Amino acid sequence: MARIAVITHEYDRFQSRRGILMRRDSPYMLFDLLAELKRRGHSARIHRGLSSRHDADVAVLHVDATVTPADYAEYARGFPFCLNLGATDISKRRISGAVLNQGDDWDGPVIVKSNLNHWGAPEQHLNRQAERAGEATPFPGARIFDQYQVYASPADVPPETFARTDLVVEKFVPEPEPDGFAARFWIFCGDRERCTRYVSPQSVVKGDDTIRRESVPVPEELRVLRQRLGFDYGKFDFVVHEGRAVLLDANKTPGRARNLSKVVAAGTANLADGFESLIRRAV
Template sequence: MRKLTVPHLNAAPIRPPIPPMGPRSQRHTLDRIAILNNSGHSPGDRTHLTALLADQWRAAGIEVMELSGAGTFVEADLLFLNLSRPVLPEEYRRFAAQYPVSFNAGAGDLRKHLYADGLLRAGSPYKGAVIVKADHDFITPITPPAPRAGFFSLLSGSRRPRASALQTLSANDNYRIYPSLNDVPPEKFGPGHIVQKFLPEADAGRYVLRQYYFLGNAHFLSLLTSGASIIRTSTPQSLEEWSPPEELLDLRAHLSLDYGRIDFVEVDGKPFVISVSRAPALPASAEPGYVPPAYNRLAEALAEALVDSYTTTEKGVF
């Protein structure tokens, strides 16, 4: 990355736009980025991808300030929201409005019922297996307890297991698979949960999860595989530049997501969206501090994309 001279930008989109013909142009450098984390965040924490982005920005000569919650304002050219919560609190929206530019401040509500594919209601005629999830959580699914013998062997030679062979599997209270809609407790159809078709993607007897990472015009695809139907965050089989389908680009625009990750599988050649995160986590590692090299390359591309996006936005100030 390189330090660039850029036009000064006006307020974040949640402020009223500057009237046409009023402002004059002014140039300045992108000197400081503030990263807004959840309250309780410890400076130097390296559990999220933003830690690697910050490394790249600092290497380019840009000062990076880490904020924990919306209690303390610091001057910065750009505010980068890294919040692992689905609904952006009003206090965070007001805080973001103080900055000339913000990333992800427009993504106010990322609850699953607003975007997940294959959602079902009680009484639906759907006959296949289903998965019940908390509507509000950003918790990474963990591997469920070992199922009865022969469950995962059903994947061999088939795209997905037969619903009749599924046992009720629980990763935690936020993710649970049921053989059919009739097995779902009535209270799970109420607010706070979603019921979704369970349509896993599989290849060579292993489950597949696709993860679309993005920032501005930088797009990367990660492939994870596992013998478990609910896949924990782990080292990807591949992570490389990618051209996303229009469905995912449209979803980003609908949710106003500048940066984040969309988890999905392919069903009949189309993306089937599972979850969205505005604060992607780094994969867990048995070796403290270890990050797969592919993530450093990903961070370099995303960090550069933010600078490019900043420099190409033509705005003015009075």
């Protein structure tokens, strides 16, 4: 049985106690995955912030920020094996297959997004927690950009937008359906995975307004990209445009499924199998 360390930012709260019974809760998918691993006999400990301890067989680098600070990555390297040690930068400018630069050959619709994961909300949260503690903000200058702006063509985008480092301009390539639009979500841990195609009436598919879903295969080019980006565990959001998979978002700290159905439970058990395959590889 393995000892597992979960490395989080010192100002992040991986789990908390809620409700009358003060049960532990968490917004992260890894929380349920760890619960399943504990049922199988493994142990897990949350390491908030940097420490001199490396008393674990396997670690998970679970800093909820677009770019993991260098000192956290260095601390993670002290463990015998650490998941996602290669996935320290998930900015849109690095991972997206749809990013445009001014002057690129594209005259179709475009969408403007934050370069940061989840609009920059994780960085804002960590900054606020640091300020409350009277410490320097870990991500100075990070701002929330929680809107998607769609333009008919790159020519309609204000020129200063292309120059901003906190924003990206992407090709707007939704996957059209007769009754809406589709997006695909690939969740994986080690050699286990699930990939689902969601259809929504909205052109920006977010998963909570879908009208149907189906399991789909994972394109081989995404498997190659996952290896290149250094992901052992996480979630990729993508579409298939003109027969080619286009990665739009990559998340190394995916959120927890609130629907505690048998389907979700089976998916968690499957991912736990993948985690154990990584443990065996580490040992």
